[in-house]
Amino acid sequence: MRPSIAAAFALLACGFAGAAGNPMSYSEFTRIMGSFQESRLLLTAVELDIFTAVGDGASAAQVAAKLKTNPRATETFLNALAAVGALSKQEGVFRNTPDIARRLVSGSPEYARPALMHTVHMWTGWSALTESIRAGTAAAPPGVEAQDPQWTGAFIAAMHRNAATNAAALVRDVGVTGVRRMIDIGGGSGAYSIAFAQAKPDLRAEVLDLAAVAPIAQKHIDEAGLSSRVTTRVGDLTKDDFGRDYDLALLSAICHMLSPEENQDLFRRCHRALAPGGRLVIRDFILEPGKTAPRPAAMFAVHMLVNTRGGSTYSEQEYRSWLESAGFVKIARPASPGDLIVAIR
Numbered sequence: 001m002r003p004s005i006a007a008a009f010a011l012l013a014c015g016f017a018g019a020a021g022n023p024m025s026y027s028e029f030t031r032i033m034g035s036f037q038e039s040r041l042l043l044t045a046v047e048l049d050i051f052t053a054v055g056d057g058a059s060a061a062q063v064a065a066k067l068k069t070n071p072r073a074t075e076t077f078l079n080a081l082a083a084v085g086a087l088s089k090q091e092g093v094f095r096n097t098p099d100i101a102r103r104l105v106s107g108s109p110e111y112a113r114p115a116l117m118h119t120v121h122m123w124t125g126w127s128a129l130t131e132s133i134r135a136g137t138a139a140a141p142p143g144v145e146a147q148d149p150q151w152t153g154a155f156i157a158a159m160h161r162n163a164a165t166n167a168a169a170l171v172r173d174v175g176v177t178g179v180r181r182m183i184d185i186g187g188g189s190g191a192y193s194i195a196f197a198q199a200k201p202d203l204r205a206e207v208l209d210l211a212a213v214a215p216i217a218q219k220h221i222d223e224a225g226l227s228s229r230v231t232t233r234v235g236d237l238t239k240d241d242f243g244r245d246y247d248l249a250l251l252s253a254i255c256h257m258l259s260p261e262e263n264q265d266l267f268r269r270c271h272r273a274l275a276p277g278g279r280l281v282i283r284d285f286i287l288e289p290g291k292t293a294p295r296p297a298a299m300f301a302v303h304m305l306v307n308t309r310g311g312s313t314y315s316e317q318e319y320r321s322w323l324e325s326a327g328f329v330k331i332a333r334p335a336s337p338g339d340l341i342v343a344i345r
């Protein structure tokens with residue numbers, strides 16, 4: 001079974017594991033309250049690229065010289081990283097652990113820092129949670145709207161890492177029979193369109209995304225050798241007319257960015273864009289009716305509260321009513337993997 005969207009977003013939802021609704025002891029409450037300190041330690045380690053600076057082993061003074069940071073502060077920080085086990089220290093020399101070195105020393109084959117920088121950027125929105133609850137929306141302008149190249153690069157790297165892992169399974173779950181033209185709305189890195197095109201030689205896909213993102217998708221499409229069948233389109237999913245006669249429209253990790261009204265409007269435009277019998281595939285966190293479970297989906301709603309203007313996570317019932325009023329028939333939610341809703345025009 002492929003990882004659920006909850007697992008795919010584990011990077012953002014880290015620490016959220018556990019059964020929803022289990023009563024929390026006071027000691028657990030205070031432990032979690034204080035855990036931001038260790039989280040911030042690791043975020044700053046990634047932000048400063050500490051593990052690359054430590055390389056094959058370095059003293060605090062050498063790391064400070066490489067990073068142009070304060071020597072006293074750097075030593076304090078490295079000691080704490082060793083205390084939590086993210087580094088080791090022997091006779092004044094700090095060393096990377098093999099597991100972390102594999103992901104966090106620049107040049108390593110599984111170098112994950114570009115994607116992990118997205119988690120670093122998430123700190124800003126979450127720090128303003130109190131203000132967001134007062135205001136009812138992201139306290140700072142949502143990063144995705146700023147189209148800052150560094151923010152966007154990290155965001156799409158994080159999305160690509162999840163999508164590349166899940167794409168083949170999604171194609172298997174959805175199937176490609178009868179799909180000749182598809183549109184991947186807010187398609188990000190294009191990983192899903194690439195996987196669909198790889199699964200069917202006559203399938204053509206369009207990846208619609210923002211101007212800052214389309215070139216990133218184009219690069220992945222070119223690398224996959226699929227530029228003749230997978231194209232990019234700069235557009236705005238909140239208002240564009242997508243065109244007509246698609247056999248499949250994919251909304252992967254899109255609906256949670258949008259308000260209920262925006263989703264209803266999007267579904268109406270998807271309905272218009274599909275050929276009769278065409279399918280709309282939604283892949284997202286899906287809440288149980290009471291909205292307190294699954295725990296990652298309830299937590300992701302807060303993630304959207306602090307990072308978007310009106311986004312949230314939604315229940316199957318909400319999706320069904322919006323899809324029905326947009327004109328879709330035969331709305332199904334496959335039991336496994338549980339994060340898909342398929343609606344037929």
Ligand SMILES: C[S@@+](CC[C@H](N)C(=O)[O-])C[C@H]1O[C@@H](n2cnc3c(N)ncnc32)[C@H](O)[C@@H]1O
Pocket residue numbers: 144159160163185186187188189208209210213235236237238251252253254257
């Ligand atoms: C959470 S990512 C999902 C990416 C991809 N569908 C996936 O599952 O990996 C959301 C995507 O929507 C895009 N996006 C956000 N607002 C958009 C807008 N107004 N118009 C077009 N794309 C947008 C983002 O750039 C990003 O690629």
